[in-house]
Amino acid sequence: MDQTQTSPRIAPTTALLLALVYSSSVALHHHLYAPMLLPLFMLGWLQKKSLWTIFKRLFFLNTLIAIVVVSMLWQKEYDLALLVFLRSNFILLFILMIFQGKDEFAIAIAMHRLHLPHKLTSIFFFTAKSIFLIKREFTLFKNTLHVRGFTPKTNLLTYKTMAGFVGILLIKALERSFWLQKAMRLRGFCGEVYTLEAYQALSIFDISLIFITILSLLWQQGALL
Amino acid sequence: MSCSVNIKNLSTSRDGVCLYEHVTLDVSHKEKIAIIGPNGCGKTTLLEIIAGLRSLEVGSLELFHQPMNSLEDFKGMRHLIGYLFQDSDNQFLAPVVEDDVAFSLLASGVSKEEAKLKTAMMLQDLGIEHLAKKIVYHLSGGEKKLVALAGVLIMEPKLMLLDEPTNGLDQAMQLRLIDILGRIDKSIIIVSHHKEFIELVVEKIYEITPTGLTCSMNLKNESHHHHDHGDHPHSH
Numbered sequence: 131m132d133q134t135q136t137s138p139r140i141a142p143t144t145a146l147l148l149a150l151v152y153s154s155s156v157a158l159h160h161h162l163y164a165p166m167l168l169p170l171f172m173l174g175w176l177q178k179k180s181l182w183t184i185f186k187r188l189f190f191l192n193t194l195i196a197i198v199v200v201s202m203l204w205q206k207e208y209d210l211a212l213l214v215f216l217r218s219n220f221i222l223l224f225i226l227m228i229f230q231g232k233d234e235f236a237i238a239i240a241m242h243r244l245h246l247p248h249k250l251t252s253i254f255f256f257t258a259k260s261i262f263l264i265k266r267e268f269t270l271f272k273n274t275l276h277v278r279g280f281t282p283k284t285n286l287l288t289y290k291t292m293a294g295f296v297g298i299l300l301i302k303a304l305e306r307s308f309w310l311q312k313a314m315r316l317r318g319f320c321g322e323v324y325t326l327e328a329y330q331a332l333s334i335f336d337i338s339l340i341f342i343t344i345l346s347l348l349w350q351q352g353a354l355l
Numbered sequence: 356m357s358c359s360v361n362i363k364n365l366s367t368s369r370d371g372v373c374l375y376e377h378v379t380l381d382v383s384h385k386e387k388i389a390i391i392g393p394n395g396c397g398k399t400t401l402l403e404i405i406a407g408l409r410s411l412e413v414g415s416l417e418l419f420h421q422p423m424n425s426l427e428d429f430k431g432m433r434h435l436i437g438y439l440f441q442d443s444d445n446q447f448l449a450p451v452v453e454d455d456v457a458f459s460l461l462a463s464g465v466s467k468e469e470a471k472l473k474t475a476m477m478l479q480d481l482g483i484e485h486l487a488k489k490i491v492y493h494l495s496g497g498e499k500k501l502v503a504l505a506g507v508l509i510m511e512p513k514l515m516l517l518d519e520p521t522n523g524l525d526q527a528m529q530l531r532l533i534d535i536l537g538r539i540d541k542s543i544i545i546v547s548h549h550k551e552f553i554e555l556v557v558e559k560i561y562e563i564t565p566t567g568l569t570c571s572m573n574l575k576n577e578s579h580h581h582h583d584h585g586d587h588p589h590s591h
Contacts, residue, residue: 235450235490242454255450262492263444309445312408316438317448317459317506324461325454326471 139176142240144336145228148343153221155347162216165349169342170220173227176335184226191222234258242325252323260306267302271295359384359514359542360405365414367400374400377567378414382514387536387543389553391571392563398546399441401563402516405544406438419513434463437512441519443499444492446506452494453478453487456505463510477505481535497528504535517545521552 148169156166177184195218202211229237238255275291282288313319332340360382367374374397382388392398403409404416407429416423418432429436440446449455456477457470465473478484483501486494491502500520507515520536521529529552536543536556547553553560560572 233490235492238450258450259447259492306445309440309442312403313440313446313448315408316406316433316436317446318433318462319448319458320462322462323449323454324458325449325451326457326461326467326474327451327454 139333139335140228140339141332141336142232142236143243144332144340145232146237146240146244148339149225149228152224152343152347156217156220156224159347159350161350162213162220163346163350165346165351166220168346169339170223170227172339172342173224176339177227177230180230184223184230187226188219188222192219195219195222234261238323239325242323243327248322252321255323256310259310260303263306264299264303267299271298359386359419360544361417361420362405363415365401365404365411365416367397367404367412369397369400373565375563375565375567376413378563380561380568382542382544384513385540385542386559387545387557388559388561389545389547389557390561390563390568391546391548391550391553396563396565398563399518402438402518402544402546405514406436406516407432408438434459434510435513437507437510437515439500439503439507439515439517439520441522443496443503446503447491447499450490450492451487452483452489452491452502455491455502456509458506459510473509474505477509481505481508482531496523497525497531500524500528500532501535504532508539512541514542515539515544517543517547519547519549520545521547521549 152169156162174181195215198218199211199215202208202214235255235258238251238258241251241254280291282292360380362378362380365378365380366376367378378401390398390401400409404411405418407423407426410426411423418429419435421428421432423429423432447455448458453471453474457474460470460473461467475484475487478487481501481504483498483505486498486502491499494502500523504520517536520532524532529549533552533555543557545553545557550560554572554574558574559570560574561568562571
């Protein structure tokens with residue numbers, strides 16, 4: 131099995147491609163149709179073990195959507211508020227489920243395999259790498275604070291510590307960027323991150339999901355809104 | 356014997372403070388040496404100067420008999436110099452192991468088929484072929500080090516610069532690294548604090564001090580062959 135796939139069922143290339151197709155179609159369609167729920171049901175079945183995590187994430191993301199929806203309700207745009215709420219949640223749920231178990235590097239690999247522009251792929255990968263390394267520094271710092279008996283409170287020490295923490299992260303990020311530049315010079319980087327694997331065979335799950343997603347977007351029956 | 360590295364009267368400073376002066380060093384073809392010294396004495400800085408990552412302030416540097424007067428002079432020499440960073444995470448330029456190992460080959464214009472073949476052989480040679488499809492950041496510290504080393508070795512450099520190669524490695528991985536480095540037939544400069552490790556890999560150990568570089572141990576002279584003791588080198 132391809133080890134770059136952290137989720138065993140849907141390949142990163144399929145995930146990226148379908149996420150783009152589904153989200154842009156749902157966002158641009160005049161109406162929402164019942165068949166648009168089909169890929170969500172299939173993904174829900176594929177990710178049934180992680181549904182709790184996915185819905186927890188969706189709930190937190192909905193706090194942002196709630197602000198938009200409430201502002202529309204305030205203006206008595208009830209239909210629009212419902213449409214925005216449903217559209218956003220369809221797209222978010224699809225993306226959360228399809229990328230569940232895949233990390234930022236899987237997306238970078240998918241970009242490679244889809245032959246997206248080299249610069250875009252390189253920038254995405256180096257950004258993903260930086261976020262991964264900064265995330266690690268963040269965890270290390272958090273653990274250090276725990277080990278040294280620090281409890282966050284609303285006092286000057288906490289604010290100073292947090293400010294110092296942000297400063298350290300910035301310095302570390304800068305240091306990492308210098309090292310990246312050194313690695314690029316030493317290893318002959320010329321604007322492209324290469325891949326030896328040209329394509330990846332599609333599994334039965336990939337093919338089924340592609341079929342269901344396309345069908346759901348073309349089958350404009352049973353308008354929800 | 357031809358010389359891979361020839362440094363004369365090198366002086367380096369950091370933030371206006373002199374790290375060392377009058378450093379002179381000759382590394383012969385296929386010679387393996389180590390540089391030791393206290394923290395912050397400028398060991399990594401010296402490696403960076405030799406690798407062309409940092410400009411020379413005072414003194415002269417020749418690589419393979421070519422004077423390196425500016426960083427531009429290193430451009431045509433990059434493929435001859437392999438540098439293993441202290442933190443392997445800094446070294447990776449591709450997300451998947453086989454892509455990262457093949458990176459320098461593909462960047463230098465080698466065809467994908469040839470790069471794939473050479474990468475598979477390199478991974479097999481280092482005993483990490485099972486990692487080929489894995490994401491580099493999901494590996495253990497030791498595995499990352501071997502992948503980074505494979506990425507360096509695949510270019511078949513004539514000179515290898517290793518910065519603290521045993522950092523974060525367990526005993527088993529250190530022994531594996533000793534075995535690999537023992538098999539490599541190239542000029543190697545190792546910067547390390549790990550004395551037991553370098554004594555098993557190099558021929559000479561230099562100590563870096565503010566007044567220069569002194570050869571603190573010549574293992575080549577200390578261990579030699581006696582016919583009546585068999586073929587194994589030993590020390591007195």
